Amino acid sequence: MEYLASDKIAIVDLNTGDITEDELDEDLVLDKIGGAGITKHLYDQHAADNPIVLGTGLLTGTLVPGSSLGIMTAKSPSTGKVSHVPLNLDAGIELKYSGFDYIVIKGSADKPVYLWIHDGILDINDAGDLWGKDTWAATDHIRDEMGDDLIQVLSIGQAGEKASDLAQIGINYWQSADRSGFGKLCGEKNLKLIAIRGMGLLEISEPEAFVEDCAELIAAIRSNNTTQKQGIAAVSTALGEEDLGDWLAPLTHRHMACFNTPVATNTFIFTDEDPALLEETTVTEPGFLLTDIFPLVALKKAGLSAKDAGLVLKACAKYGIDGAAVAELSAKSGLTSPEEIEKTFPDLKGPVESAGKSVFSPWAAVGQGINADWERQQAVAYILGLHPIWYQMATELTEEKLLDLAGLGTEMEFTRETLDEVIGDILA
Amino acid sequence: MGIFWLKISEIKTQIRSNRASQQPKKMESRGQETEFRIPKIGIYTGKGASHSWLWFVEIFERLGFYNLCFLTEFDLVSDSLEKVDVLAVSGGDTFAIAEALGPQGARQLKTFITRGGLYLGSCAGAYLPLNSSKEHLNHFNFVPAKITNLTKTLPEAHGMREKFCTCYGCSFIFHAVREAVEVTTSGLPPFGESATFTAPLYGGPPMTVTNPASVMATYTAFTDKTLFLVDRKLAENTLLGNAAVIREKMGHGHLHLYGPHFEHPHFSKANLFLADAMMWDMPHQTAQTANPEDGMNILSGSEKQRFIRDFKRELSNSRIVAAGLEMLPLKWTIGSKVYETGKIRVFLEALWQRIRSFEKERLILVRADQNDLLVQTALHVTKSIRQIKKGWDQKADTLKTATLLFNLLNKTSALFLEIYFRSKLFHTDSAEVGARCIVPLLRRPGQFGKIEYEGSYGQIKKMVA
Numbered sequence: 001m002e003y004l005a006s007d008k009i010a011i012v013d014l015n016t017g018d019i020t021e022d023e024l025d026e027d028l029v030l031d032k033i034g035g036a037g038i039t040k041h042l043y044d045q046h047a048a049d050n051p052i053v054l055g056t057g058l059l060t061g062t063l064v065p066g067s068s069l070g071i072m073t074a075k076s077p078s079t080g081k082v083s084h085v086p087l088n089l090d091a092g093i094e095l096k097y098s099g100f101d102y103i104v105i106k107g108s109a110d111k112p113v114y115l116w117i118h119d120g121i122l123d124i125n126d127a128g129d130l131w132g133k134d135t136w137a138a139t140d141h142i143r144d145e146m147g148d149d150l151i152q153v154l155s156i157g158q159a160g161e162k163a164s165d166l167a168q169i170g171i172n173y174w175q176s177a178d179r180s181g182f183g184k185l186c187g188e189k190n191l192k193l194i195a196i197r198g199m200g201l202l203e204i205s206e207p208e209a210f211v212e213d214c215a216e217l218i219a220a221i222r223s224n225n226t227t228q229k230q231g232i233a234a235v236s237t238a239l240g241e242e243d244l245g246d247w248l249a250p251l252t253h254r255h256m257a258c259f260n261t262p263v264a265t266n267t268f269i270f271t272d273e274d275p276a277l278l279e280e281t282t283v284t285e286p287g288f289l290l291t292d293i294f295p296l297v298a299l300k301k302a303g304l305s306a307k308d309a310g311l312v313l314k315a316c317a318k319y320g321i322d323g324a325a326v327a328e329l330s331a332k333s334g335l336t337s338p339e340e341i342e343k344t345f346p347d348l349k350g351p352v353e354s355a356g357k358s359v360f361s362p363w364a365a366v367g368q369g370i371n372a373d374w375e376r377q378q379a380v381a382y383i384l385g386l387h388p389i390w391y392q393m394a395t396e397l398t399e400e401k402l403l404d405l406a407g408l409g410t411e412m413e414f415t416r417e418t419l420d421e422v423i424g425d426i427l428a
Numbered sequence: 429m430g431i432f433w434l435k436i437s438e439i440k441t442q443i444r445s446n447r448a449s450q451q452p453k454k455m456e457s458r459g460q461e462t463e464f465r466i467p468k469i470g471i472y473t474g475k476g477a478s479h480s481w482l483w484f485v486e487i488f489e490r491l492g493f494y495n496l497c498f499l500t501e502f503d504l505v506s507d508s509l510e511k512v513d514v515l516a517v518s519g520g521d522t523f524a525i526a527e528a529l530g531p532q533g534a535r536q537l538k539t540f541i542t543r544g545g546l547y548l549g550s551c552a553g554a555y556l557p558l559n560s561s562k563e564h565l566n567h568f569n570f571v572p573a574k575i576t577n578l579t580k581t582l583p584e585a586h587g588m589r590e591k592f593c594t595c596y597g598c599s600f601i602f603h604a605v606r607e608a609v610e611v612t613t614s615g616l617p618p619f620g621e622s623a624t625f626t627a628p629l630y631g632g633p634p635m636t637v638t639n640p641a642s643v644m645a646t647y648t649a650f651t652d653k654t655l656f657l658v659d660r661k662l663a664e665n666t667l668l669g670n671a672a673v674i675r676e677k678m679g680h681g682h683l684h685l686y687g688p689h690f691e692h693p694h695f696s697k698a699n700l701f702l703a704d705a706m707m708w709d710m711p712h713q714t715a716q717t718a719n720p721e722d723g724m725n726i727l728s729g730s731e732k733q734r735f736i737r738d739f740k741r742e743l744s745n746s747r748i749v750a751a752g753l754e755m756l757p758l759k760w761t762i763g764s765k766v767y768e769t770g771k772i773r774v775f776l777e778a779l780w781q782r783i784r785s786f787e788k789e790r791l792i793l794v795r796a797d798q799n800d801l802l803v804q805t806a807l808h809v810t811k812s813i814r815q816i817k818k819g820w821d822q823k824a825d826t827l828k829t830a831t832l833l834f835n836l837l838n839k840t841s842a843l844f845l846e847i848y849f850r851s852k853l854f855h856t857d858s859a860e861v862g863a864r865c866i867v868p869l870l871r872r873p874g875q876f877g878k879i880e881y882e883g884s885y886g887q888i889k890k891m892v893a
Contacts, residue, residue: 118744121741146745147813148817150748150751
């Protein structure tokens with residue numbers, strides 16, 4: 001595969017420590033396009049080894065607006081389905097440029113390990129020093145050891161190490177939308193974390209036309225009101241969820257977008273510092289980045305203040321547990337104090353409704369907006385590598401336009417029929 | 429039979445055959461036969477050398493001159509110069525180079541040139557052999573040229589204070605401008621026609637000579653890219669009309685001294701001029717060459733893959749930290765040169781860009797334990813860069829580590845490139861090397877007619893008789 005790819009699939013066997021590499025066959029791309037289409041295919045190929053498959057969409061890391069998505073595919077311990085978890089912030093782009101298109105992680109290591117993926121090299125390293133650390137400490141440790149703060153770290157906390165059904169794989173210090181219990185899978189594999197940094201380059205088949213089309217799309221998107229909506233509260237409201245604006249506003253510090261995404265879906269809030277402070281802070285970490293609408297809305301509905309909700313989610317992120325599950329279970333038990341809720345983490349058990357019934361992570365409460373249209377939109381985003389919430393908002397990004405761009409980028413032809421088939425495979 | 433299954437004796441036969449192909453070739457043109465051969469070029473990478481020697485590597489590779497070796501101050505004071513036709517010394521810290529070579533190095537260099545060798549000096553390498561009374565430099569009084577950027581009273585700096593001047597005894601060498609300047613070649617023999625093009629100046633000398641025939645090119649104008657470090661009028665007085673390139677004969681050999689970096693890969697016309705001049709004054713007799721298979725290990729299959737992977741791993745680790753360092757306001761003064769963090773990646777990228785083609789070589793030729801040494805040195809590079817990052821985080825002084833790091837980067841780069849070019853030369857079809865090598869020779873005016881080029885780097889389009 002010459003364009004928009006590194007042409008490399010890594011198969012990591014944690015049982016033996018062996019790493020093998022395959023080329024990314026063009027026929028596979030023609031059949032499955034990319035992203036979840038191929039991660040699902042690779043999962044099926046290695047299903048006997050209960051693999052976790054990492055990958056990126058065909059358009060991830062390009063100029064296509066919102067092309068930030070990486071994908072993690074595995075069998076969910078929560079639902080029993082082969083599910084897909086979105087890897088946002090900069091995890092998708094770093095994976096895209098890491099020199100590998102897809103990574104299949106099979107088996108389990110006999111002692112804690114971590115994967116270091118960089119520039120076409122994949123190392124299995126000892127994680128003895130990392131085991132037992134929360135996700136923040138683990139992220140700091142890796143970045144400090146490797147000497148780079150741009151390394152993206154997908155890690156589990158104590159929840160994953162203890163194989164909690166609700167364990168989540170986090171992205172750096174923050175929560176992912178993992179409602180599938182992939183943190184548990186990692187824990188069972190003795191895989192503490194996956195560190196990714198890519199400084200590679202992508203070739204585009206017809207760069208001038210590709211850039212021109214992307215520029216036109218960006219211009220059209222800029223005239224769309226959706227790009228005026230910045231921050232997790234505004235996005236939540238725009239998508240028909242709870243209005244979080246007034247609730248969050250006093251704590252809001254700034255908004256942050258995932259790679260090349262025109263709408264900032266993440267918001268930093270003050271949790272450990274007075275937002276009105278006008279002098280140099282003495283607090284090491286004054287706040288928390290809200291990345292996940294679902295638990296935030298659930299905690300608000302449960303009656304928590306924005307600050308307490310932020311503190312709960314921060315504790316969830318550090319412990320590596322799904323905030324949506326915590327919100328659901330603490331609401332059932334009537335807990336509203338962050339300290340009390342945190343104390344329950346070690347003993348929390350599912351099942352939880354927040355895991356949803358789809359193969360894609362629900363970004364909002366079950367039953368609201370999750371239907372065939374929503375699933376198709378998620379599937380397209382996960383196949384092509386687009387931020388799934390952004391894609392739902394951006395009406396300019398039609399399937400036809402995206403397939404055209406995929407063709408321009410790769411010198412291949414992708415039809416609507418192929419896309420339908422791939423979506424069918426993923427949802428089957 | 430595939431190359432992987434060749435026995436060592438068969439491989440050695442192939443090496444000898446390839447070596448034979450590097451011998452002088454005959455080229456027929458318009459009924460005449462002209463002999464040409466690929467020069468063996470030594471590039472100085474020792475103490476005082478900055479990253480700019482990599483530019484020489486880049487252009488020599490583009491021109492098909494793969495017979496390169498990399499020499500430190502220790503090589504120069506021993507007998508290594510006997511094994512090269514050309515010695516290229518690029519930018520860096522002239523004082524540090526002179527001190528490292530010492531009187532013994534100066535004697536060896538003088539012997540090399542007087543016996544017929546060609547010395548290519550660019551920037552710091554151009555200052556080195558100029559007459560000087562200053563300690564260490566006074567061993568190298570080979571060329572009676574004067575520099576016009578020497579002053580007892582330092583002018584006002586208009587920018588880049590850290591790069592604007594260097595102390596020179598009771599005087600100062602000041603750098604009037606940086607970046608691209610316009611130069612015009614003299615048109616004197618060996619070049620038939622005058623030409624004007626641009627080349628970048630990063631502290632190299634403007635010169636005056638008593639013999640006008642020594643001037644190969646003069647500074648003629650500034651460009652819109654020129655950055656003025658002093659008043660424009662002073663810059664004009666210092667540079668314009670003075671020699672940018674001089675050619676001096678010494679015994680049977682020559683020195684070509686370049687104020688601007690004609691070897692900078694972004695300046696193709698300057699590159700070709702440099703190559704033309706080099707081919708013109710290249711020694712007629714081949715330098716002594718060691719038997720390539722002496723002490724040679726040949727890596728293939730999984731052994732080769734493991735070696736490349738281990739090296740690539742460390743190179744990648746280094747690149748990642750170095751890229752992060754570039755975001756920090758960090759720089760070091762080492763000797764009389766200022767090094768920014770961006771310089772680290774100049775070395776690393778020069779190696780990284782060659783990794784893919786290196787991976788494709790069927791066989792890798794290394795001298796005993798060179799492969800292990802390379803991986804170990806690369807590992808030290810990574811550790812040093814990470815140590816600098818940690819030092820920055822902890823607000824510690826990182827000068828000592830940076831000094832060690834740049835030394836290691838020179839060492840690692842030279843070692844890798846030595847293996848790279850040896851393996852490349854071994855695999856390269858002799859016809860390919862020849863076709864590209866003759867380009868400068870063919871350009872001798874009046875001898876074979878005019879050559880038209882295509883692309884930026886002189887692939888022959890057609891010859892016009």
